[in-house]
Amino acid sequence: MNISQKETLAALVSQPVKWNCLLNQYTSFSIGGPAEAVVTVDRREELPCLLSFFMKEKMQWQIIGRGTNLLIKDNGFPGVVLILGKEYRGISHNAEDSRNNIAIKAGGGCSLGRLSLNCIDRGLAGLEFACGIPGTVGGSVIMNAGAWGDELAAKIGSVTLVTAAGEQTIVRKDLDFGYRCWNNYGKFGDRAVVTEVVFELRQGDPERIRERCRFIQEQRRENQPKGYANAGSFFKNPVNDSAGRLIEASGLKGTKMGGAMVSEKHANFFVNYADATAADVISLMRNVQKKVKKDCGIDLEPEVHFF
Numbered sequence: 001m002n003i004s005q006k007e008t009l010a011a012l013v014s015q016p017v018k019w020n021c022l023l024n025q026y027t028s029f030s031i032g033g034p035a036e037a038v039v040t041v042d043r044r045e046e047l048p049c050l051l052s053f054f055m056k057e058k059m060q061w062q063i064i065g066r067g068t069n070l071l072i073k074d075n076g077f078p079g080v081v082l083i084l085g086k087e088y089r090g091i092s093h094n095a096e097d098s099r100n101n102i103a104i105k106a107g108g109g110c111s112l113g114r115l116s117l118n119c120i121d122r123g124l125a126g127l128e129f130a131c132g133i134p135g136t137v138g139g140s141v142i143m144n145a146g147a148w149g150d151e152l153a154a155k156i157g158s159v160t161l162v163t164a165a166g167e168q169t170i171v172r173k174d175l176d177f178g179y180r181c182w183n184n185y186g187k188f189g190d191r192a193v194v195t196e197v198v199f200e201l202r203q204g205d206p207e208r209i210r211e212r213c214r215f216i217q218e219q220r221r222e223n224q225p226k227g228y229a230n231a232g233s234f235f236k237n238p239v240n241d242s243a244g245r246l247i248e249a250s251g252l253k254g255t256k257m258g259g260a261m262v263s264e265k266h267a268n269f270f271v272n273y274a275d276a277t278a279a280d281v282i283s284l285m286r287n288v289q290k291k292v293k294k295d296c297g298i299d300l301e302p303e304v305h306f307f
């Protein structure tokens with residue numbers, strides 16, 4: 001970025017720009033080299049201007065949520081990383097409609113866990129599965145996050161996106177989600193930012209909802225590694241099987257590469273147990289893929305996104 005581009009970037013946002021900023025602090029893996037700049041976008045009017053500026057100047061950029069599904073390279077990212085701030089973190093509720101749905105609107109930067117707890121407090125059923133998923137609403141829509149046989153796609157009424165060309169709201173019938181992905185995301189413009197999502201939920205029995213949430217959180221505590229940085233499930237589950245089962249069956253629990261290790265507790269979690277680099281995690285990933293392919297003939301596909 002040249003000086004004039006730096007000055008323009010700083011002038012476009014209300015928050016101070018963080019220059020040459022290490023990204024490991026923005027990922028749950030605690031891995032990632034520096035970005036040229038990290039920008040928190042607090043105000044709604046700032047985002048379209050930023051995206052137009054990046055397009056005009058042909059600058060590289062990325063949006064991240066909580067970085068809980070990301071592996072960022074050791075040499076970092078040669079561009080601007082955006083994070084949705086204040087005005088993208090709200091939650092609002094509508095009254096029940098004629099189909100008994102209650103629409104909940106959440107900003108793309110809102111924590112999914114906070115949204116889930118907010119709904120549980122109001123006795124709204126449908127997002128219990130999401131309590132304990134540590135991402136943002138925006139990142140979780142891109143990932144079609146899910147657990148316990150449920151996924152976000154089933155609860156979404158509409159998604160609002162911002163691109164350099166402006167804002168658009170896409171309704172449910174035009175959205176096509178797959179397993180841990182949004183299939184037709186690319187159709188709505190290059191590099192769209194999810195800024196708002198409307199979920200359609202139902203009034204439920206508050207005690208049953210709370211009980212379900214307690215059960216899910218207890219299961220997470222019992223089955224997931226504690227105390228080490230990680231990015232949740234590393235691989236997608238193959239059809240009718242589980243990546244964790246295959247990795248465990250190949251005897252790979254506890255396998256280490258540099259500071260990265262296949263968790264002893266849950267074989268589909270890679271943990272950063274000793275200052276792991278992205279290169280360590282990638283070596284571990286390749287080793288695991290190779291052994292599982294040899295033993296079971298199955299290609300494991302990463303769920304984690306890379307940049």
Ligand SMILES: Cc1cc2nc3c(=O)[nH]c(=O)nc-3n(C[C@H](O)[C@H](O)[C@H](O)COP(=O)(O)OP(=O)(O)OC[C@H]3O[C@@H](n4cnc5c(N)ncnc54)[C@H](O)[C@@H]3O)c2cc1C
Binds near residue numbers: 062067141143
């Ligand atoms: C301990 C742990 C447990 C987990 N459990 C689960 C689970 O049960 N189920 C599950 O599905 N996942 C789980 N995950 C993975 C992760 O939390 C989810 O995938 C989550 O939805 C990612 O959200 P995020 O905001 O962190 O996205 P990020 O990791 O920041 O980004 C993911 C992708 O989305 C893009 N993105 C982020 N925000 C936006 C936006 N506003 N607009 C457009 N693109 C955007 C990024 O560029 C990137 O490509 C777990 C992770 C951890 C660490």
